[in-house]
Each structure stands twice: as structure tokens, then as C-alpha cells.
Amino acid sequence: MRPRDTRRPVPAPALGRRAFLAGGLAAAGTALAGCGPADTVLSGRQRLRQWNLFTGGDGARMVEMHDAYRKQHPGIDFQPSTFQWGNPYYTKFAMGAAGGRAFDIATLHVSRLRGLGVDTLIAPVPTDLLARHGITRDTVQHSTWDKCTIGGELYAIPLDTHxxxxxxxxxxxxxxxxxxxxxxxxxxxxxxxxxxxxxxxxxxxxxxxxxxxxxxxxxxxxxxxxxxxxxxxxxxxxxxxxxxxxxxxxxxxxxxxxxxxxxxxxxxxxxxxxxxxxxxxxxxxxxxxxxxxxxxxxxxxxxxxxxxxxxxxxxDSHCFVLPVRREPDEDAVAAAVEYAAWMLKNSLTWAGGGHTPAYLPVTRSPEYAALEPQSGYRKAAANVxxxxxxxxxxxxxxxxxxxxxxxxxxxxxxxxxxxxxxxxxxxxxxxxxxxxxx
CATH class of the missing domain: 3.40.190.10 (Periplasmic binding protein-like II)
Structure with missing residues (x-):
């Protein structure tokens, strides 16, 4: 089944009455993002806001990868934000996604996809666009890709297995x-x-x-x-x-x-x-x-x-997700998908932290095979x-x-x-x- 167009206008997310997000959540999310000018008006570059939960050694490697991404993408005004791991991050994620303007792409654990509102807060990934960047089920660890697929649609782009x-x-x-x-x-x-x-x-x-x-x-x-x-x-x-x-x-x-x-x-x-x-x-x-x-x-x-x-x-697996948007923004979606594809293709750096990359050309490469002791457990990722x-x-x-x-x-x-x-x-x-x- 081909994913529907996630860039068209959608109604505001509907949250349950018992939600810990209840009561003015959308307003809180909008406040997080502010009411600044359009993405490209001031800088002439496409803004890309990324949220993640990586600190410590993972955070250092993420910064290293982001520095390389910036150098290769001078036309992108890349704005990453790091928040505290665990429930503080997931609460902030839900608030931001409900507000509709906090981020363009964010990191999640695959195991949290269903609990954080697919179609409510998380939009399907345009797989045709992702495929143009060389990322398909055939190039990613199948067991992890399948966990990102719900009802025949892909809702997350897997980065790794841990x-x-x-x-x-x-x-x-x-x-x-x-x-x-x-x-x-x-x-x-x-x-x-x-x-x-x-x-x-x-x-x-x-x-x-x-x-x-x-x-x-x-x-x-x-x-x-x-x-x-x-x-x-x-x-x-x-x-x-x-x-x-x-x-x-x-x-x-x-x-x-x-x-x-x-x-x-x-x-x-x-x-x-x-x-x-x-x-x-x-x-x-x-x-x-x-x-x-x-x-x-x-x-x-x-x-x-x-x-x-x-x-x-x-x-589990770290993955990238796209927010449900109230207003279409094809340029932001395109930039977010290209960013995720770039991160997968350059995940040998990420492997240095112990995580097994989901992108198979990396884990099958001589460079990954030379990593010790990472290569000693790479087959385990298929059976996570x-x-x-x-x-x-x-x-x-x-x-x-x-x-x-x-x-x-x-x-x-x-x-x-x-x-x-x-x-x-x-x-x-x-x-x-x-x-x-x-």
C-alpha cells in the first residue's frame, strides 16, 4: 500500500480526555515554537528543526554527525535540539507534536510508536520520496523496518538497533x-x-x-x-x-x-x-x-x-519520525526525509557508540567488519x-x-x-x- 500524501492539511490532533497532555496542550506546543517569520524569509535557507534525546557518548556522536551534515548542506538552516532522555523527552515530544510547529523531524524509540499517536501526532513517511534517496525495505534491517510499519504504512525510519x-x-x-x-x-x-x-x-x-x-x-x-x-x-x-x-x-x-x-x-x-x-x-x-x-x-x-x-x-531501535502537519509544507518534509536518509548512510560514525546501524550497506561494509568489538554481535540485531x-x-x-x-x-x-x-x-x-x- 502506498502511503498517503502526508503534506496535505489535516485536522488538529484529537487527544483523549485522560491524556497527560490534556488542557491547552496545543497552545503549549505552539508556544514552544514561537511565532517567528517564515522559514526562508530571513536566511534564504530551508529551516530544518530536529529534536533528539541523545546525551553522553551518543550525544557526542550525534553532534559529530550533525557537524558533517551541516558542512554538506549549506542550503539548510539546521536547528537540532537535545532534551532529557526518557519521560521528559516523550512528554515534550507529545506537546510539540500536538502544537504542530515544534519540529520537522524527531527521534523516537520504535517501541513507543503506537503509544505516541500514529496519525494523531506522527505522520506516515512518504516512502516514494525516501526511496529516491536509496532507502527502502531492501536496504534496511527487515525486522526493524517491519516494526516501523503499521497498517501497511511506514511511520518511522529506523536508524539502528540496540x-x-x-x-x-x-x-x-x-x-x-x-x-x-x-x-x-x-x-x-x-x-x-x-x-x-x-x-x-x-x-x-x-x-x-x-x-x-x-x-x-x-x-x-x-x-x-x-x-x-x-x-x-x-x-x-x-x-x-x-x-x-x-x-x-x-x-x-x-x-x-x-x-x-x-x-x-x-x-x-x-x-x-x-x-x-x-x-x-x-x-x-x-x-x-x-x-x-x-x-x-x-x-x-x-x-x-x-x-x-x-x-x-x-x-529496541532509534528511529526518525515526521509530525502530523496542520498546513502542508512540502519543502520541510523533503528536507526532513533527505536528512534521515543522510544519517542512515553515514551511520558508521553512529556505530562507534555500540548501536548496530539499520542501514545494511553499512553493516555489510569492510569498515564495519573491522570495528571491534561491534562486529562480534552484529548478527544479533536481526533477532532483537x-x-x-x-x-x-x-x-x-x-x-x-x-x-x-x-x-x-x-x-x-x-x-x-x-x-x-x-x-x-x-x-x-x-x-x-x-x-x-x-
Whole structure:
């Protein structure tokens, strides 16, 4: 199905009465943008306003890419804005999109598309225009492109894949005897083989075998649950396979309560524990790569371990989206689409931060193959396990927060897997019963 013309006038977005955006939201969004003159009147250049949520190492790489974009596009008055990651950004995004004048293109997580109002706040991408710049489903990771497609229309342009992977300290793992002839972590299959590796590494470090972020336990849980073939239904009555969920939670209990992993390790402590040699393995997002590289560690990376039959890991994708416009602006849409295509084609720079580019000519290039340790887990991007679809699901959304709050206790031993599952199911059902805000 060919996407409809997103540049024609559309009615103002209609938001639900329970929306956190309710009450003067459109006015707030308009105020954000101001009431300045037309884009090209003063500068003679096409204005392009871009919003993103990248700080830290990701932010530095984004600035580097934007500097290169500016040099190659002197006719574009490029105006990027960076906001705080997570809910602050998504609240501001919704306000700006509702106002209709805040940005021309913005960055989102693919997992948040459905919850942020496709056709209400987010417009379909003109795929014919995108194709003119060489970006089609054939040139992008298929699994990610398909997640950006809703009802046969493309609503986002995927930039990357980021997911939970396995890091290994080569010194500790060599001492433990768990490296292969190429200096990579040995393959494991099943619970016992992985736990045996963790035990050997624990003996080498004298403290722990593996460390993971217990305050974001959803990531490990969803990876394990999906390896077991588990599915969620997040509408009407919650659908979940209790047996598979309990098996995944019991693995988290077992690895922490046996002393192979710390019972408690938050987002900041986890890479620090790995860097300090407290554990020789780390299960975490590939976004920690720059921090460890800057520390001068000798480490490698590979996919999330095969615990229950496959190396599947929870993850997401950063993508670019276009706002629904009250008035058509063909030039702004054309500039936004060309910008997104340029970013995909130049995403080798972005790969330096650990994310796997969605644009296949980059990931299949000799330059990407030479990146270490990025190339060690590039195949995992094809099997990334996105969060289940619901308005309250996805990165920085309520389902992750509710799950992690409960599942953390399984690591510490404060609750049993059975109790944790019961509490999570209650919290998830309350979210299901809450009307969507957009």
C-alpha cells in the first residue's frame, strides 16, 4: 500500500480526555515554537528543526554527525535540539507534536510508536520520496523496518538497533579457561553450560562471575521469556504464559542467590563492577561500549547467551519520525526525509557508540567488519526482541518500570518468582484497564 500524501492539511490532533497532555496542550506546543517569520524569509535557507534525546557518548556522536551534515548542506538552516532522555523527552515530544510547529523531524524509540499517536501526532513517511534517496525495505534491517510499519504504512525510519548483549573481560576469561582459540567467549547452550562458565569466571575473579543491572530486570526477563517462546497479550485480559514466566524468573533468582552474580547492581554500578574486575562477564546494553573503551579495557562482546534455546536479547531501535502537519509544507518534509536518509548512510560514525546501524550497506561494509568489538554481535540485531506492543510498553514506558520494580526483588531474594509474577500481572492488568492518553 502506498502511503498517503502526508503534506496535505489535516485536522488538529484529537487527544483523549485522560491524556497527560490534556488542557491547552496545543497552545503549549505552539508556544514552544514561537511565532517567528517564515522559514526562508530571513536566511534564504530551508529551516530544518530536529529534536533528539541523545546525551553522553551518543550525544557526542550525534553532534559529530550533525557537524558533517551541516558542512554538506549549506542550503539548510539546521536547528537540532537535545532534551532529557526518557519521560521528559516523550512528554515534550507529545506537546510539540500536538502544537504542530515544534519540529520537522524527531527521534523516537520504535517501541513507543503506537503509544505516541500514529496519525494523531506522527505522520506516515512518504516512502516514494525516501526511496529516491536509496532507502527502502531492501536496504534496511527487515525486522526493524517491519516494526516501523503499521497498517501497511511506514511511520518511522529506523536508524539502528540496540539490545542487551554479553560483555566479557578477556583477562579474566582467559584465566578462567573460557575463551576459544580466537580469544572469544566460548559458545554455551542451556542453563547449566552458562552457569558453569559463570562459576569458572567467578573463581578467576574471586568475587562474581557475571554482573547485570538488577534495577532494570525487565531486560533480562523479556530476553529469557522470549527464548522460551513466551508471548504477551496486552489488551482486554492480560495474556501471559505463567510457566515460561516463572522459569525465566527462577533463572534470575538462581544466578543471584547462588552467588554467581550480585544480588543488587544498578545502572551505574553495573559497568563499574565489570570495569573494576569484580565480575568477568556483564549482561547489559550495547550502549555501554564507549565507556569501557574509554577506560582502556580489553574486552569482547557477543549476543545475549543461549539459556533456553536461542541467543535472543531484548532491545529496541532509534528511529526518525515526521509530525502530523496542520498546513502542508512540502519543502520541510523533503528536507526532513533527505536528512534521515543522510544519517542512515553515514551511520558508521553512529556505530562507534555500540548501536548496530539499520542501514545494511553499512553493516555489510569492510569498515564495519573491522570495528571491534561491534562486529562480534552484529548478527544479533536481526533477532532483537522488541517489547510487546501497547501504549504503555517500550523504552522508558510504564510496563518496563512496573516489571523492573517487582522483578528486582527476585534477584535480592526479597520475593519468590511466584510472588513477583503475581504482582507483575496485577500491575500489568491495571495498565491494560487504563485508557490510552493519545
Amino acid at each position: 539490545l542487551v548483549v554479553t560483555y566479557f573481560n578477556r583477562d579474566a576469561c582467559e584465566k578462567a579457561g573460557v575463551l576459544d582459540a580466537d580469544g572469544n567467549l566460548v559458545d554455551t547452550s542451556g542453563e547449566e553450560e552458562f552457569l558453569d562458565v559463570c562459576a569458572a569466571v567467578k573463581e578467576a575473579t574471586g568475587k562474581y562471575g557475571v554482573v547485570m543491572d538488577t534495577t532494570h530486570a525487565w531486560r533480562q526477563f523479556w530476553s529469557l521469556y522470549r527464548q522460551l517462546g513466551g508471548e504477551f497479550k496486552l489488551e482486554g485480559e492480560l495474556g501471559i504464559d505463567d510457566d515460561k514466566a516463572l522459569r525465566a524468573l527462577d533463572f534470575l533468582r538462581r544466578i543471584s542467590q547462588s552467588g554467581l552474580a550480585p544480588e543488587a547492581s544498578d545502572g551505574a554500578a553495573t559497568p563499574a563492577n565489570f570495569q573494576n574486575g569484580i565480575a568477568g562477564l556483564m549482561i547489559s546494553g550495547n550502549w555501554e561500549l564507549p565507556t569501557l573503551k574509554d577506560a582502556g579495557m580489553d574486552f569482547g562482546m557477543r549476543a545475549f547467551p543461549d539459556i533456553f534455546g536461542a541467543e535472543l536479547g531484548q532491545g 526482541q522488541f517489547d510487546p506492543q501497547a501504549w504503555f510498553s517500550g523504552s522508558a514506558a510504564q510496563l518496563q518500570a512496573q516489571a523492573s520494580a517487582v522483578f528486582t526483588g527476585v534477584h535480592t531474594g526479597a520475593v519468590t518468582p511466584e510472588t513477583a509474577l503475581r504482582r507483575f500481572k496485577h500491575a500489568a492488568q491495571k495498565l491494560i484497564d487504563t485508557p490510552a492518553p493519545v
